[in-house]
Amino acid sequence: MTERLHHWIGGARVAGSSGEHFPSINPTTLEDLYEVPRGNEEDVRKAVAAAKAAFEHDSWRRLSASRRGRLLRNLGDLIAEHAEELARSESLDNGKLLREMRGQLATLPEYLYYYAGLADKVQGSQIPATNVDILNYTQREPLGVVGAITPWNSPLTLTTSKIAPALAAGNTVVIKPSEHTSRTILMVAELASQAGFPDGVVNVVTGYGAEAGAALVAHPDLAKISFTGSTATGSRIAAQAAARFIGCTLELGGKSPNIVFDDADVANAAMGVIAGIYAAGGQTCIAGSRVFAHKAVYDELLERVSERARSIRIGDPLAAETELGPLAFADQLDKVASYVDLGVTEGASVRVGGGRPEGLDLPGYFYQPTVLTDVDNSMRVVREEIFGPVAAIMPFETEDELVALANDTEYGLAAGVWTQNLARAHRMARRLDAGTIWVNTYRAMSPMSPRQGFKSSGVGIEHGLESMHEYTRLKSVWINTDEGPVADPFVMRG
Numbered sequence: 445m446t447e448r449l450h451h452w453i454g455g456a457r458v459a460g461s462s463g464e465h466f467p468s469i470n471p472t473t474l475e476d477l478y479e480v481p482r483g484n485e486e487d488v489r490k491a492v493a494a495a496k497a498a499f500e501h502d503s504w505r506r507l508s509a510s511r512r513g514r515l516l517r518n519l520g521d522l523i524a525e526h527a528e529e530l531a532r533s534e535s536l537d538n539g540k541l542l543r544e545m546r547g548q549l550a551t552l553p554e555y556l557y558y559y560a561g562l563a564d565k566v567q568g569s570q571i572p573a574t575n576v577d578i579l580n581y582t583q584r585e586p587l588g589v590v591g592a593i594t595p596w597n598s599p600l601t602l603t604t605s606k607i608a609p610a611l612a613a614g615n616t617v618v619i620k621p622s623e624h625t626s627r628t629i630l631m632v633a634e635l636a637s638q639a640g641f642p643d644g645v646v647n648v649v650t651g652y653g654a655e656a657g658a659a660l661v662a663h664p665d666l667a668k669i670s671f672t673g674s675t676a677t678g679s680r681i682a683a684q685a686a687a688r689f690i691g692c693t694l695e696l697g698g699k700s701p702n703i704v705f706d707d708a709d710v711a712n713a714a715m716g717v718i719a720g721i722y723a724a725g726g727q728t729c730i731a732g733s734r735v736f737a738h739k740a741v742y743d744e745l746l747e748r749v750s751e752r753a754r755s756i757r758i759g760d761p762l763a764a765e766t767e768l769g770p771l772a773f774a775d776q777l778d779k780v781a782s783y784v785d786l787g788v789t790e791g792a793s794v795r796v797g798g799g800r801p802e803g804l805d806l807p808g809y810f811y812q813p814t815v816l817t818d819v820d821n822s823m824r825v826v827r828e829e830i831f832g833p834v835a836a837i838m839p840f841e842t843e844d845e846l847v848a849l850a851n852d853t854e855y856g857l858a859a860g861v862w863t864q865n866l867a868r869a870h871r872m873a874r875r876l877d878a879g880t881i882w883v884n885t886y887r888a889m890s891p892m893s894p895r896q897g898f899k900s901s902g903v904g905i906e907h908g909l910e911s912m913h914e915y916t917r918l919k920s921v922w923i924n925t926d927e928g929p930v931a932d933p934f935v936m937r938g
Protein backbone atom coordinates (compact mmCIF):
# COMPACT_ATOMS: atom_id res chain seq x y z
CA MET A 445 0.00 0.00 0.00
CA THR A 446 1.38 3.41 -0.99
CA GLU A 447 2.25 5.78 1.83
CA ARG A 448 -0.42 8.42 2.39
CA LEU A 449 0.59 11.93 3.46
CA HIS A 450 -1.37 14.41 5.60
CA HIS A 451 -1.53 18.16 5.82
CA TRP A 452 0.40 19.70 8.73
CA ILE A 453 -1.87 22.09 10.60
CA GLY A 454 -1.57 23.44 14.13
CA GLY A 455 1.35 21.15 14.95
CA ALA A 456 -0.38 17.91 13.92
CA ARG A 457 -0.96 15.66 10.92
CA VAL A 458 -4.43 16.42 9.63
CA ALA A 459 -6.32 14.39 7.04
CA GLY A 460 -7.64 16.32 4.04
CA SER A 461 -11.27 17.32 4.42
CA SER A 462 -12.23 16.06 0.93
CA GLY A 463 -10.73 12.61 1.57
CA GLU A 464 -9.29 12.78 -1.96
CA HIS A 465 -5.65 12.07 -2.77
CA PHE A 466 -3.46 12.03 -5.85
CA PRO A 467 -0.21 10.16 -6.47
CA SER A 468 3.25 11.70 -6.58
CA ILE A 469 5.09 9.93 -9.37
CA ASN A 470 8.77 9.08 -9.57
CA PRO A 471 9.77 10.63 -12.94
CA THR A 472 12.58 8.09 -13.39
CA THR A 473 10.61 4.87 -12.93
CA LEU A 474 7.02 6.20 -13.28
CA GLU A 475 6.12 4.37 -10.06
CA ASP A 476 3.84 5.96 -7.48
CA LEU A 477 5.87 7.27 -4.56
CA TYR A 478 3.14 8.32 -2.14
CA GLU A 479 -0.33 9.83 -2.05
CA VAL A 480 -0.91 13.52 -1.48
CA PRO A 481 -4.05 14.99 0.11
CA ARG A 482 -5.91 17.10 -2.43
CA GLY A 483 -6.21 20.23 -0.28
CA ASN A 484 -9.19 22.54 -0.68
CA GLU A 485 -10.67 25.73 0.72
CA GLU A 486 -11.68 24.03 3.95
CA ASP A 487 -8.14 22.76 4.60
CA VAL A 488 -6.74 26.20 3.85
CA ARG A 489 -9.29 27.78 6.19
CA LYS A 490 -8.12 25.48 9.02
CA ALA A 491 -4.45 26.18 8.33
CA VAL A 492 -4.86 29.95 8.19
CA ALA A 493 -6.94 29.85 11.39
CA ALA A 494 -4.16 27.88 13.11
CA ALA A 495 -1.54 30.32 11.84
CA LYS A 496 -3.60 33.31 12.93
CA ALA A 497 -4.17 31.88 16.40
CA ALA A 498 -0.44 31.11 16.70
CA PHE A 499 0.46 34.64 15.59
CA GLU A 500 -1.68 36.07 18.36
CA HIS A 501 -0.65 33.57 21.02
CA ASP A 502 1.80 34.67 23.70
CA SER A 503 4.00 31.61 23.09
CA TRP A 504 4.99 33.19 19.78
CA ARG A 505 4.05 36.86 20.07
CA ARG A 506 5.97 37.37 23.31
CA LEU A 507 8.95 35.24 22.34
CA SER A 508 12.07 37.41 22.09
CA ALA A 509 13.66 37.86 18.68
CA SER A 510 16.80 36.10 19.96
CA ARG A 511 14.68 33.11 21.00
CA ARG A 512 13.10 33.00 17.55
CA GLY A 513 16.64 32.90 16.19
CA ARG A 514 17.40 30.02 18.52
CA LEU A 515 14.48 28.03 17.11
CA LEU A 516 15.69 28.64 13.56
CA ARG A 517 19.15 27.41 14.56
CA ASN A 518 17.59 24.29 16.06
CA LEU A 519 15.74 23.70 12.80
CA GLY A 520 18.98 24.13 10.84
CA ASP A 521 20.63 21.48 13.03
CA LEU A 522 17.72 19.08 12.56
CA ILE A 523 17.79 19.56 8.78
CA ALA A 524 21.53 18.80 8.83
CA GLU A 525 20.81 15.58 10.75
CA HIS A 526 18.16 14.52 8.22
CA ALA A 527 19.92 15.86 5.13
CA GLU A 528 20.46 12.52 3.40
CA GLU A 529 16.84 11.43 3.79
CA LEU A 530 15.58 14.82 2.59
CA ALA A 531 17.95 14.91 -0.40
CA ARG A 532 16.97 11.40 -1.46
CA SER A 533 13.27 12.21 -1.18
CA GLU A 534 13.64 15.35 -3.33
CA SER A 535 15.63 13.46 -5.93
CA LEU A 536 12.98 10.70 -6.09
CA ASP A 537 10.26 13.34 -6.40
CA ASN A 538 11.65 15.66 -9.06
CA GLY A 539 14.30 13.57 -10.81
CA LYS A 540 17.15 15.92 -10.05
CA LEU A 541 20.54 14.33 -9.38
CA LEU A 542 20.94 13.03 -5.86
CA ARG A 543 24.31 14.72 -5.67
CA GLU A 544 22.73 18.06 -6.68
CA MET A 545 20.05 17.67 -3.98
CA ARG A 546 22.72 16.60 -1.46
CA GLY A 547 24.59 19.79 -2.29
CA GLN A 548 21.43 21.86 -1.74
CA LEU A 549 20.67 20.09 1.55
CA ALA A 550 24.25 20.58 2.72
CA THR A 551 23.87 24.35 2.41
CA LEU A 552 20.26 24.55 3.59
CA PRO A 553 21.15 24.80 7.31
CA GLU A 554 23.18 27.91 6.41
CA TYR A 555 19.93 29.59 5.35
CA LEU A 556 18.43 28.88 8.76
CA TYR A 557 21.58 29.98 10.61
CA TYR A 558 21.80 33.17 8.58
CA TYR A 559 18.23 34.23 9.38
CA ALA A 560 18.63 32.99 12.96
CA GLY A 561 21.43 35.54 13.25
CA LEU A 562 19.33 38.29 11.69
CA ALA A 563 16.24 37.70 13.86
CA ASP A 564 17.37 40.08 16.61
CA LYS A 565 19.09 42.57 14.33
CA VAL A 566 16.04 43.94 12.62
CA GLN A 567 15.43 47.25 14.28
CA GLY A 568 13.91 50.66 13.83
CA SER A 569 15.65 53.98 14.26
CA GLN A 570 15.18 57.33 15.89
CA ILE A 571 14.30 60.05 13.38
CA PRO A 572 15.40 63.65 13.90
CA ALA A 573 12.20 65.70 14.11
CA THR A 574 11.72 69.34 13.13
CA ASN A 575 10.24 69.97 16.56
CA VAL A 576 12.66 69.25 19.41
CA ASP A 577 9.80 68.27 21.71
CA ILE A 578 8.87 65.36 19.49
CA LEU A 579 10.49 61.96 19.85
CA ASN A 580 9.93 60.12 16.57
CA TYR A 581 11.07 56.54 16.08
CA THR A 582 10.32 53.65 13.79
CA GLN A 583 9.77 50.03 14.64
CA ARG A 584 9.60 47.00 12.40
CA GLU A 585 6.75 44.62 13.10
CA PRO A 586 5.84 41.21 11.69
CA LEU A 587 2.97 41.20 9.20
CA GLY A 588 0.88 38.28 10.46
CA VAL A 589 0.07 35.15 8.48
CA VAL A 590 2.31 34.76 5.42
CA GLY A 591 1.34 32.40 2.60
CA ALA A 592 4.26 30.69 0.82
CA ILE A 593 3.60 28.99 -2.51
CA THR A 594 6.56 27.19 -4.04
CA PRO A 595 7.57 25.13 -7.10
CA TRP A 596 9.01 21.63 -7.50
CA ASN A 597 12.45 22.25 -8.92
CA SER A 598 14.31 22.98 -5.65
CA PRO A 599 11.52 22.47 -3.14
CA LEU A 600 13.24 22.96 0.20
CA THR A 601 15.72 25.62 -0.84
CA LEU A 602 13.02 27.78 -2.43
CA THR A 603 10.61 27.28 0.48
CA THR A 604 13.27 27.99 3.10
CA SER A 605 14.18 31.21 1.28
CA LYS A 606 10.70 32.41 2.22
CA ILE A 607 9.91 30.88 5.58
CA ALA A 608 13.29 31.51 7.24
CA PRO A 609 13.06 35.33 6.99
CA ALA A 610 9.30 35.25 7.59
CA LEU A 611 9.72 33.31 10.85
CA ALA A 612 12.81 35.27 11.91
CA ALA A 613 10.70 38.42 11.64
CA GLY A 614 7.96 36.92 13.84
CA ASN A 615 5.32 35.93 11.28
CA THR A 616 3.53 32.61 11.07
CA VAL A 617 3.32 30.72 7.78
CA VAL A 618 1.07 28.53 5.68
CA ILE A 619 2.98 26.74 2.92
CA LYS A 620 1.40 25.32 -0.24
CA PRO A 621 4.17 23.22 -1.81
CA SER A 622 4.13 22.12 -5.42
CA GLU A 623 1.78 19.19 -6.04
CA HIS A 624 4.83 17.35 -7.44
CA THR A 625 7.03 17.66 -4.33
CA SER A 626 5.08 17.70 -1.07
CA ARG A 627 6.94 15.24 1.10
CA THR A 628 10.11 17.08 2.13
CA ILE A 629 8.17 20.24 2.95
CA LEU A 630 5.95 18.22 5.30
CA MET A 631 9.02 16.56 6.81
CA VAL A 632 10.59 19.93 7.55
CA ALA A 633 7.34 21.27 9.02
CA GLU A 634 7.42 18.35 11.46
CA LEU A 635 11.08 19.08 12.21
CA ALA A 636 10.06 22.68 12.99
CA SER A 637 7.87 21.32 15.79
CA GLN A 638 10.79 19.29 17.12
CA ALA A 639 12.91 22.43 16.93
CA GLY A 640 10.51 24.11 19.35
CA PHE A 641 8.30 26.26 17.11
CA PRO A 642 4.89 26.55 18.80
CA ASP A 643 1.97 24.73 17.18
CA GLY A 644 0.46 26.64 14.28
CA VAL A 645 3.55 28.74 13.50
CA VAL A 646 4.40 26.50 10.51
CA ASN A 647 1.55 24.88 8.55
CA VAL A 648 1.44 23.02 5.26
CA VAL A 649 -1.55 22.41 3.01
CA THR A 650 -0.79 20.19 0.03
CA GLY A 651 -2.70 20.08 -3.23
CA TYR A 652 -3.10 21.64 -6.65
CA GLY A 653 -2.39 25.27 -7.41
CA ALA A 654 -5.83 26.06 -8.78
CA GLU A 655 -7.45 24.62 -5.64
CA ALA A 656 -5.35 24.82 -2.44
CA GLY A 657 -3.05 27.51 -3.89
CA ALA A 658 -5.87 29.74 -5.12
CA ALA A 659 -7.77 29.31 -1.82
CA LEU A 660 -4.69 30.40 0.12
CA VAL A 661 -4.14 33.50 -2.00
CA ALA A 662 -7.83 34.43 -1.63
CA HIS A 663 -7.97 33.97 2.14
CA PRO A 664 -8.88 37.31 3.78
CA ASP A 665 -6.63 36.75 6.82
CA LEU A 666 -3.48 36.46 4.76
CA ALA A 667 -1.15 39.42 5.37
CA LYS A 668 1.25 38.62 2.55
CA ILE A 669 1.85 36.14 -0.21
CA SER A 670 5.33 35.00 -1.17
CA PHE A 671 5.39 33.04 -4.41
CA THR A 672 8.00 31.31 -6.54
CA GLY A 673 6.85 29.83 -9.81
CA SER A 674 5.91 30.71 -13.35
CA THR A 675 5.39 34.26 -14.56
CA ALA A 676 1.82 33.47 -15.65
CA THR A 677 0.78 32.28 -12.17
CA GLY A 678 2.74 35.10 -10.53
CA SER A 679 0.90 37.68 -12.57
CA ARG A 680 -2.47 36.28 -11.45
CA ILE A 681 -1.36 36.23 -7.82
CA ALA A 682 -0.04 39.81 -8.04
CA ALA A 683 -3.41 40.99 -9.35
CA GLN A 684 -5.24 39.29 -6.46
CA ALA A 685 -2.81 40.70 -3.90
CA ALA A 686 -3.17 44.18 -5.38
CA ALA A 687 -6.96 44.00 -5.17
CA ARG A 688 -6.67 43.35 -1.43
CA PHE A 689 -3.69 45.66 -0.82
CA ILE A 690 -1.54 42.90 0.62
CA GLY A 691 2.13 42.65 -0.19
CA CYS A 692 3.63 40.03 -2.44
CA THR A 693 7.12 38.82 -3.18
CA LEU A 694 7.33 37.09 -6.55
CA GLU A 695 10.24 35.06 -7.89
CA LEU A 696 9.32 34.14 -11.44
CA GLY A 697 10.67 32.84 -14.71
CA GLY A 698 13.78 33.67 -16.70
CA LYS A 699 15.47 33.43 -20.06
CA SER A 700 18.94 34.32 -18.94
CA PRO A 701 21.80 35.19 -21.29
CA ASN A 702 25.16 33.47 -20.78
CA ILE A 703 27.67 35.57 -22.71
CA VAL A 704 31.10 34.52 -23.95
CA PHE A 705 33.42 37.28 -25.12
CA ASP A 706 36.42 36.80 -27.41
CA ASP A 707 38.75 37.49 -24.47
CA ALA A 708 37.29 34.65 -22.37
CA ASP A 709 38.99 31.41 -21.40
CA VAL A 710 36.81 29.49 -23.86
CA ALA A 711 37.34 26.03 -22.32
CA ASN A 712 36.20 27.38 -18.97
CA ALA A 713 33.33 29.33 -20.52
CA ALA A 714 32.12 26.15 -22.26
CA MET A 715 31.90 24.45 -18.87
CA GLY A 716 30.00 27.50 -17.59
CA VAL A 717 27.54 27.17 -20.47
CA ILE A 718 27.09 23.46 -19.67
CA ALA A 719 26.54 24.29 -15.99
CA GLY A 720 24.08 27.03 -16.90
CA ILE A 721 21.76 24.95 -19.05
CA TYR A 722 22.29 21.21 -18.44
CA ALA A 723 22.85 21.12 -14.70
CA ALA A 724 19.48 20.33 -13.11
CA GLY A 725 18.22 19.48 -16.61
CA GLY A 726 17.73 23.17 -17.30
CA GLN A 727 14.83 23.07 -14.85
CA THR A 728 15.95 26.12 -12.96
CA CYS A 729 14.68 29.67 -13.16
CA ILE A 730 18.25 30.88 -13.67
CA ALA A 731 19.00 28.54 -16.58
CA GLY A 732 21.42 30.17 -19.04
CA SER A 733 19.21 29.26 -21.96
CA ARG A 734 20.36 32.01 -24.34
CA VAL A 735 24.06 31.63 -25.10
CA PHE A 736 25.74 34.50 -26.91
CA ALA A 737 29.26 33.87 -28.22
CA HIS A 738 31.51 36.44 -29.88
CA LYS A 739 32.05 35.62 -33.57
CA ALA A 740 35.77 35.06 -33.00
CA VAL A 741 35.11 32.24 -30.49
CA TYR A 742 31.68 31.07 -31.66
CA ASP A 743 32.91 27.98 -33.55
CA GLU A 744 35.21 26.87 -30.78
CA LEU A 745 32.57 27.39 -28.09
CA LEU A 746 29.90 25.62 -30.10
CA GLU A 747 32.24 22.70 -30.70
CA ARG A 748 33.21 22.39 -27.03
CA VAL A 749 29.64 22.71 -25.74
CA SER A 750 28.31 20.27 -28.35
CA GLU A 751 30.97 17.69 -27.59
CA ARG A 752 30.32 17.82 -23.84
CA ALA A 753 26.53 17.88 -24.31
CA ARG A 754 26.73 14.70 -26.42
CA SER A 755 28.72 12.92 -23.72
CA ILE A 756 26.44 13.84 -20.80
CA ARG A 757 25.53 10.63 -18.99
CA ILE A 758 21.75 10.32 -18.83
CA GLY A 759 20.19 7.95 -16.31
CA ASP A 760 19.00 7.26 -12.80
CA PRO A 761 19.44 10.45 -10.75
CA LEU A 762 20.31 8.36 -7.70
CA ALA A 763 23.37 6.85 -9.43
CA ALA A 764 26.68 8.56 -8.71
CA GLU A 765 27.81 8.61 -12.37
CA THR A 766 24.61 10.18 -13.77
CA GLU A 767 24.86 13.75 -15.05
CA LEU A 768 21.30 14.26 -16.27
CA GLY A 769 18.12 12.77 -14.81
CA PRO A 770 14.61 12.87 -16.23
CA LEU A 771 12.39 15.92 -16.50
CA ALA A 772 10.14 16.19 -13.48
CA PHE A 773 6.77 15.15 -14.90
CA ALA A 774 4.98 14.32 -18.14
CA ASP A 775 3.83 17.87 -18.96
CA GLN A 776 7.40 19.10 -18.59
CA LEU A 777 8.56 16.52 -21.13
CA ASP A 778 5.77 17.49 -23.55
CA LYS A 779 6.59 21.17 -23.12
CA VAL A 780 10.31 20.74 -23.79
CA ALA A 781 9.76 18.42 -26.77
CA SER A 782 7.17 20.70 -28.34
CA TYR A 783 9.40 23.78 -27.92
CA VAL A 784 12.24 22.02 -29.75
CA ASP A 785 9.82 21.02 -32.53
CA LEU A 786 8.57 24.60 -32.67
CA GLY A 787 12.15 25.85 -32.91
CA VAL A 788 12.75 23.62 -35.92
CA THR A 789 9.56 24.96 -37.53
CA GLU A 790 10.83 28.47 -36.87
CA GLY A 791 14.07 27.66 -38.70
CA ALA A 792 16.42 26.51 -35.94
CA SER A 793 18.96 23.74 -36.56
CA VAL A 794 19.32 20.97 -33.98
CA ARG A 795 23.05 20.62 -33.51
CA VAL A 796 22.85 18.17 -30.57
CA GLY A 797 19.99 16.13 -29.09
CA GLY A 798 16.49 17.18 -29.97
CA GLY A 799 14.70 14.06 -28.83
CA ARG A 800 14.33 11.37 -26.23
CA PRO A 801 17.46 9.31 -25.53
CA GLU A 802 17.57 5.81 -26.92
CA GLY A 803 18.76 2.66 -25.20
CA LEU A 804 17.86 3.65 -21.64
CA ASP A 805 16.34 0.87 -19.58
CA LEU A 806 14.29 3.38 -17.59
CA PRO A 807 10.78 4.42 -18.66
CA GLY A 808 10.99 7.98 -17.22
CA TYR A 809 10.59 11.44 -18.73
CA PHE A 810 14.10 11.70 -20.19
CA TYR A 811 15.11 14.21 -22.85
CA GLN A 812 18.49 14.70 -24.48
CA PRO A 813 20.69 17.72 -23.81
CA THR A 814 19.92 19.86 -26.83
CA VAL A 815 21.81 22.58 -28.68
CA LEU A 816 19.95 24.80 -31.15
CA THR A 817 21.74 27.02 -33.66
CA ASP A 818 20.50 29.30 -36.47
CA VAL A 819 18.33 31.03 -33.92
CA ASP A 820 17.65 34.68 -33.18
CA ASN A 821 15.66 36.89 -30.84
CA SER A 822 12.56 36.85 -33.05
CA MET A 823 11.92 33.15 -32.36
CA ARG A 824 9.74 31.85 -29.56
CA VAL A 825 12.41 29.30 -28.52
CA VAL A 826 14.65 32.26 -27.75
CA ARG A 827 12.00 34.46 -26.18
CA GLU A 828 10.03 32.01 -24.01
CA GLU A 829 11.11 30.00 -21.00
CA ILE A 830 11.45 26.31 -21.97
CA PHE A 831 12.56 25.07 -18.52
CA GLY A 832 14.53 22.15 -19.90
CA PRO A 833 17.99 21.19 -21.23
CA VAL A 834 17.78 23.29 -24.38
CA ALA A 835 20.43 25.90 -25.23
CA ALA A 836 20.06 28.39 -28.07
CA ILE A 837 23.53 29.50 -29.18
CA MET A 838 23.93 32.74 -31.11
CA PRO A 839 26.88 34.77 -32.39
CA PHE A 840 27.46 38.51 -31.85
CA GLU A 841 30.03 40.99 -33.05
CA THR A 842 30.16 44.12 -30.91
CA GLU A 843 29.55 44.81 -27.25
CA ASP A 844 26.76 47.29 -28.01
CA GLU A 845 25.03 44.76 -30.26
CA LEU A 846 25.38 42.13 -27.52
CA VAL A 847 23.92 44.36 -24.82
CA ALA A 848 20.92 45.14 -27.03
CA LEU A 849 20.37 41.43 -27.80
CA ALA A 850 20.86 40.25 -24.21
CA ASN A 851 18.48 42.86 -22.81
CA ASP A 852 15.86 42.27 -25.50
CA THR A 853 13.75 39.95 -23.34
CA GLU A 854 10.75 40.26 -21.09
CA TYR A 855 12.78 38.62 -18.30
CA GLY A 856 15.56 39.97 -16.09
CA LEU A 857 16.55 37.31 -13.60
CA ALA A 858 20.24 36.59 -14.19
CA ALA A 859 23.09 36.88 -16.69
CA GLY A 860 26.48 35.23 -17.06
CA VAL A 861 29.53 36.96 -18.52
CA TRP A 862 32.76 35.21 -19.51
CA THR A 863 35.67 37.57 -20.01
CA GLN A 864 39.20 38.13 -18.76
CA ASN A 865 38.91 41.89 -19.17
CA LEU A 866 38.24 43.48 -15.79
CA ALA A 867 36.88 46.72 -17.18
CA ARG A 868 34.50 44.84 -19.46
CA ALA A 869 33.31 42.68 -16.55
CA HIS A 870 32.29 45.74 -14.55
CA ARG A 871 30.85 47.46 -17.62
CA MET A 872 28.65 44.46 -18.37
CA ALA A 873 27.56 44.21 -14.75
CA ARG A 874 26.27 47.77 -15.14
CA ARG A 875 24.71 47.42 -18.59
CA LEU A 876 22.92 44.08 -18.32
CA ASP A 877 19.32 44.32 -17.24
CA ALA A 878 19.16 41.46 -14.73
CA GLY A 879 19.01 41.15 -10.95
CA THR A 880 21.99 38.79 -10.69
CA ILE A 881 25.18 39.05 -12.76
CA TRP A 882 27.79 36.30 -12.67
CA VAL A 883 31.24 36.88 -14.10
CA ASN A 884 33.30 33.78 -14.91
CA THR A 885 30.92 31.65 -12.88
CA TYR A 886 27.27 30.59 -13.09
CA ARG A 887 24.60 29.42 -10.62
CA ALA A 888 26.41 30.80 -7.56
CA MET A 889 23.94 31.48 -4.76
CA SER A 890 24.03 32.32 -1.06
CA PRO A 891 21.38 33.15 1.54
CA MET A 892 23.42 36.26 2.28
CA SER A 893 23.22 37.74 -1.18
CA PRO A 894 19.97 39.53 -2.09
CA ARG A 895 18.43 38.56 -5.38
CA GLN A 896 15.70 40.24 -7.29
CA GLY A 897 14.10 39.44 -10.60
CA PHE A 898 13.79 42.47 -12.87
CA LYS A 899 10.97 42.97 -15.39
CA SER A 900 8.72 39.87 -15.68
CA SER A 901 11.09 37.86 -13.48
CA GLY A 902 9.62 39.13 -10.25
CA VAL A 903 8.82 41.66 -7.60
CA GLY A 904 10.63 42.06 -4.29
CA ILE A 905 13.83 40.58 -2.93
CA GLU A 906 14.81 37.19 -1.64
CA HIS A 907 17.87 36.39 0.48
CA GLY A 908 20.04 38.84 2.36
CA LEU A 909 19.11 41.37 4.98
CA GLU A 910 16.79 43.00 2.44
CA SER A 911 14.47 40.01 2.43
CA MET A 912 13.77 40.49 6.16
CA HIS A 913 12.15 43.77 5.23
CA GLU A 914 9.81 41.93 2.87
CA TYR A 915 8.29 40.26 5.94
CA THR A 916 7.95 43.30 8.21
CA ARG A 917 6.00 46.52 8.20
CA LEU A 918 7.43 49.83 9.33
CA LYS A 919 5.61 51.86 11.95
CA SER A 920 6.42 55.48 12.77
CA VAL A 921 5.77 56.49 16.39
CA TRP A 922 5.49 60.14 17.48
CA ILE A 923 5.73 61.04 21.19
CA ASN A 924 5.22 64.57 22.38
CA THR A 925 7.60 65.18 25.28
CA ASP A 926 6.21 68.68 25.90
CA GLU A 927 3.63 68.55 28.65
CA GLY A 928 2.27 72.05 27.87
CA PRO A 929 -1.18 72.68 26.39
CA VAL A 930 -1.87 71.84 22.74
CA ALA A 931 -1.14 74.93 20.64
CA ASP A 932 -3.35 75.93 17.68
CA PRO A 933 -5.30 72.69 16.91
CA PHE A 934 -5.89 73.85 13.32
CA VAL A 935 -2.23 73.87 12.37
CA MET A 936 -0.32 70.75 11.38
CA ARG A 937 2.65 70.20 13.68
CA GLY A 938 6.04 68.76 12.96
Ligand code: NAD
Pocket residue numbers: 593594595596597598602620621622623651652653654656657658661672673674675677678680681695696697698728729730829831857897901902
Ligand atom coordinates in the same frame (compact mmCIF):
# COMPACT_ATOMS: atom_id res chain seq x y z
P1 NAD B 1 3.75 27.12 -11.36
O1 NAD B 1 3.50 28.57 -11.45
O2 NAD B 1 2.99 26.22 -12.23
O3 NAD B 1 3.52 26.59 -9.88
C1 NAD B 1 4.20 27.14 -8.76
C2 NAD B 1 3.35 26.93 -7.53
O4 NAD B 1 2.16 27.70 -7.68
C3 NAD B 1 2.90 25.49 -7.31
O5 NAD B 1 2.87 25.22 -5.92
C4 NAD B 1 1.48 25.50 -7.88
O6 NAD B 1 0.67 24.50 -7.32
C5 NAD B 1 1.03 26.88 -7.49
N1 NAD B 1 -0.06 27.44 -8.32
C6 NAD B 1 -0.36 27.18 -9.62
N2 NAD B 1 -1.45 27.88 -10.00
C7 NAD B 1 -1.85 28.60 -8.92
C8 NAD B 1 -2.90 29.53 -8.69
N3 NAD B 1 -3.78 29.84 -9.64
N4 NAD B 1 -3.00 30.10 -7.48
C9 NAD B 1 -2.12 29.81 -6.50
N5 NAD B 1 -1.11 28.93 -6.65
C10 NAD B 1 -0.96 28.34 -7.85
O7 NAD B 1 5.31 26.92 -11.59
P2 NAD B 1 6.13 25.55 -11.57
O8 NAD B 1 5.94 24.86 -12.87
O9 NAD B 1 5.86 24.79 -10.32
O10 NAD B 1 7.61 26.09 -11.45
C11 NAD B 1 8.36 26.45 -12.57
C12 NAD B 1 8.43 27.95 -12.70
O11 NAD B 1 8.98 28.51 -11.49
C13 NAD B 1 9.34 28.40 -13.80
O12 NAD B 1 8.73 29.44 -14.52
C14 NAD B 1 10.56 28.91 -13.07
O13 NAD B 1 11.32 29.84 -13.77
C15 NAD B 1 9.98 29.45 -11.83
N6 NAD B 1 10.99 29.51 -10.76
C16 NAD B 1 11.45 30.73 -10.37
C17 NAD B 1 12.44 30.82 -9.41
C18 NAD B 1 12.98 32.16 -8.98
O14 NAD B 1 13.60 32.23 -7.92
N7 NAD B 1 12.79 33.21 -9.75
C19 NAD B 1 12.95 29.66 -8.84
C20 NAD B 1 12.46 28.44 -9.27
C21 NAD B 1 11.46 28.37 -10.23
